Amino acid sequence: MPTFYAQVFVTLKPSILDPQGRTVERALSHLDYANVSGVRIGKYIELTLTGERAEVETELAAIVENVLSNPIMENARWELKEAREVAGT
Amino acid sequence: MKTAVIQFPGSNCDADALHAARLTLDPDAQFVWHTETALPAGTELVFLPGGFSYGDHLRSGAIAARSPIMTAVKAHAERGGYVLGVCNGFQVLTEARLLPGALSRNRDLHFHCAPVHLRVENAQTAFTAAYQPGQIIEIPIAHGEGNYYANPDTIARLEAEGRVVFRYLDNPNGSLNDIAGIVNEQGNVLGMMPHPERAVEMLLGSEDGLGIFESLKACVVK
Numbered sequence: 001m002p003t004f005y006a007q008v009f010v011t012l013k014p015s016i017l018d019p020q021g022r023t024v025e026r027a028l029s030h031l032d033y034a035n036v037s038g039v040r041i042g043k044y045i046e047l048t049l050t051g052e053r054a055e056v057e058t059e060l061a062a063i064v065e066n067v068l069s070n071p072i073m074e075n076a077r078w079e080l081k082e083a084r085e086v087a088g089t
Numbered sequence: 090m091k092t093a094v095i096q097f098p099g100s101n102c103d104a105d106a107l108h109a110a111r112l113t114l115d116p117d118a119q120f121v122w123h124t125e126t127a128l129p130a131g132t133e134l135v136f137l138p139g140g141f142s143y144g145d146h147l148r149s150g151a152i153a154a155r156s157p158i159m160t161a162v163k164a165h166a167e168r169g170g171y172v173l174g175v176c177n178g179f180q181v182l183t184e185a186r187l188l189p190g191a192l193s194r195n196r197d198l199h200f201h202c203a204p205v206h207l208r209v210e211n212a213q214t215a216f217t218a219a220y221q222p223g224q225i226i227e228i229p230i231a232h233g234e235g236n237y238y239a240n241p242d243t244i245a246r247l248e249a250e251g252r253v254v255f256r257y258l259d260n261p262n263g264s265l266n267d268i269a270g271i272v273n274e275q276g277n278v279l280g281m282m283p284h285p286e287r288a289v290e291m292l293l294g295s296e297d298g299l300g301i302f303e304s305l306k307a308c309v310v311k
Contacts, residue, residue, distance in 0.1 A: 012193075016238060017263065019198045067155065070148055070184065072191040073238055 001050045003083035006060050010069045010076045011042035042074075056080065090171075090309045092118035092134040095162070097153040099202065102139035102176065103286065109286035110136055113302035123156040132307060134171045137178030139284060149234045150180030159185055171215060172278040173303060176232055179270075179280035181225070188273055188280045189247070190239030196263025200233040204295065206251050207260040207283060209267050211251045214272050216279045218304040226297035228283040230261060235282040237264035237271075247271055255281055 012018050018040050025039035045068055049056045060078060069076035103120065110118035112136065114264045128135065132288070142153035146151040153159070153246070159181075164188055166172050174182040182188040197202060204227050209220040220226070232301060244265055247253050255270035270281030285298025 016193060017192055017196060017236075019196055023198065067151070068147070070151070070191055072240075073190075073193055074182075 002052065002056075004049045004051075004056050005081050005083060005086060006047040006049060006078055007081075008045040008060075008064055008068055008076060008078045009042060010045065010074050011040060011089065013073055013075055016073050026034070053080075053082070090114045090133045090305055091129070091131045092136055093121045093128050093132045094118060094136045094138055095123060095158055096120050096138075097123045097140070097142035097143045097156065097181075098139050099144055100140035100177070102286065105284070105286045106136045106138035106175070108276075109289045109298070109302065110134070112289060113299065114306055115255055121305065123153065123158050124163060126156050128158075128161050128165055131254060132165065132170065134173060135165055136286075137162075137172065137174040137181050139176030142177055144180065144218060145234070148180075148183075148184065148289060150184040153177075153181045154184035163187065166273070166278050169275065169277050171308070173216065173301070173305075174278070174280040175284055175286060176230075176235075176282055180234065182278060182280040187278050188271060189243045190237055190271070192234050192282070193236045193238055194234050195232070195236050195261070198233075200231075201235075201261045202229070202231040203261070204229045205261055205269075207255040208258060209254070210256050211254050211272075211299075213251070214254055214276050214279070214304075215308045216304050217254055217302050218299040218307060224302070225258065227295045228285055228288045228298050229295075230283045232251060232262070232282055235262040235264065237262075237268045237282075239251070239265065250274070254279060255283070 020041040022037040028036045063078045092115040094106045209224045212220045212222040257267045257269045260267045285301045288298030290297040
């Protein structure tokens with residue numbers, strides 16, 4: 001049974017205020033990084049799944065949509081790599 | 090009114106919720122642990138208390154909303170049974186999709202713990218009939234993630250249908266339209282960030298939360 005590594009990226013929707021991102025952006029500005037804008041803070045989640053690629057993709061899509069993110073306020077995307085593709089890393 | 094207070098790992102207002110329920114609604118109100126799959130027979134009110142269920146991991150209320158007892162709570166709500174979610178309980182209700190919208194970080198990133206003033210916007214619900222329309226009440230808040238958000242269509246619908254039950258006079262967290270509490274379409278599920286169970290005795294500074302429990306009690310007598 002193949003093993004897959006999933007990387008999930010969850011971010012607040014653009015319409016949602018991100019007070020953490022704004023605070024970091026202000027701090028960067030205080031540190032004289034005058035060219036930085038649009039700081040948004042999100043979440044990064046890793047998972048390992050086993051199964052055939054098609055079923056793992058379907059399962060992961062459901063996990064991301066139903067549990068790992070709240071579609072009311074967050075966007076999520078994921079990447080899936082088979083273990084042998086990343087062997088040695 | 091037979092009351093069940095659900096306990097999740099990390100609930101910390103469960104004892105207050107039970108105390109308020111026993112004082113006002115049901116001397117035999119009891120705790121129900123989150124791993125249970127059924128509510129006690131005859132349960133009329135499910136009280137989802139405040140706290141930090143599962144340490145607020147992933148998102149506040151997210152894991153609790155998917156715990157075993159919630160299937161029974163959803164069935165109870167669908168049957169028309171009453172559900173009251175306070176603070177983390179409100180977050181659980183939105184995560185369980187029993188109420189629309191979501192609660193995110195307070196706009197100033199601070200945890201706010203203070204008495205606040207609310208206006209009773211709808212005094213015709215099962216939870217608010219004991220109040221006067223427009224009555225101003227004082228109830229404490231204690232939360233870091235109470236910033237109510239929903240898409241513009243949902244907000245417009247909540248407003249048009251009178252489902253915004255409580256509104257902050259001085260918005261502490263950035264909630265859209267100063268929303269402090271809402272009911273579902275059927276009117277049997279209330280979620281609110283302020284803690285009415287902490288305002289049922291003058292010893293603790295306010296009795297203004299009593300109205301919610303008195304309203305519910307009157308529903309049963311009817």
